[in-house]
Amino acid sequence: MPKKVRKGRKVRMDEWDKPTLGWKKRERFCNMQPKVRIHRKGGFYYISLFASTKDGMPFDEIKNSGECAEAISSAATExxxxxxxxxxEWCIVTTPKRRHFTEYHFATDICKKIARGLNIKFYESAIQCLNKTRINPEFHLLRPITEQRIILFDDICTTGSTITAAYELLRGRKQVLCIVGINNH
Structure with missing residues (x-):
C-alpha cells in the first residue's frame, strides 16, 4: 500500500486515518508592550502601536478592556x-463597526480618548460598511467631514483590507494619518 501524502509532507502509515481538525482558529495575543512600526499597504503607510505576540492577553479580552483602550489611546496621543x-483642521474617525456584538466598542472608546487628548473632533460612526465581506469591504461616508486633515484609526489590523478601504474613502483630503492599535500580521 503506498504512503499517504497530505499537503506535500509524508504521513506515517499509522497516523493516516486519524481525524484532522481542519483549519483551527489560532488564539491571538498581545503583551501590550509598545512596539511602534511603520507599514506600507498598497499606496499608503500606516503606523502600528502594538504587535501580536505569542503570549499575553487574548484579543477578545483586550477588546473588552478599558485599561487596554487607555494604554492604546495614550500611546496614540503621544x-x-x-x-x-x-x-x-484635524479630526479623528474610526473604521466601521463590523462584527460588533456588545454595547462597548473598543475602537470608539480609544478614539474618544484620543480626541480629548488632542482637543479635536471625533466623528463617531462616520463610515458605514455596505457589505459583510472581510477581504473586500465596501465603505460609505455617512456624514460630511469638514476637516481636511484626518486621523484614521483601526483597533486591530490583520489583513489590512479594512484600513485600506477606509483610506480609499478618505484619500482626497490634504492629509490622512493612519494609526493601528495592534498589528496582527
Whole structure:
C-alpha cells in the first residue's frame, strides 16, 4: 500500500486515518508592550502601536478592556503629538463597526480618548460598511467631514483590507494619518 501524502509532507502509515481538525482558529495575543512600526499597504503607510505576540492577553479580552483602550489611546496621543500639531483642521474617525456584538466598542472608546487628548473632533460612526465581506469591504461616508486633515484609526489590523478601504474613502483630503492599535500580521 503506498504512503499517504497530505499537503506535500509524508504521513506515517499509522497516523493516516486519524481525524484532522481542519483549519483551527489560532488564539491571538498581545503583551501590550509598545512596539511602534511603520507599514506600507498598497499606496499608503500606516503606523502600528502594538504587535501580536505569542503570549499575553487574548484579543477578545483586550477588546473588552478599558485599561487596554487607555494604554492604546495614550500611546496614540503621544505619537500623534510628536508628528503633527492638531488644530481645527484635524479630526479623528474610526473604521466601521463590523462584527460588533456588545454595547462597548473598543475602537470608539480609544478614539474618544484620543480626541480629548488632542482637543479635536471625533466623528463617531462616520463610515458605514455596505457589505459583510472581510477581504473586500465596501465603505460609505455617512456624514460630511469638514476637516481636511484626518486621523484614521483601526483597533486591530490583520489583513489590512479594512484600513485600506477606509483610506480609499478618505484619500482626497490634504492629509490622512493612519494609526493601528495592534498589528496582527
Amino acid at each position: 505619537l500623534i503629538l510628536s508628528m503633527v500639531r492638531p488644530d481645527d
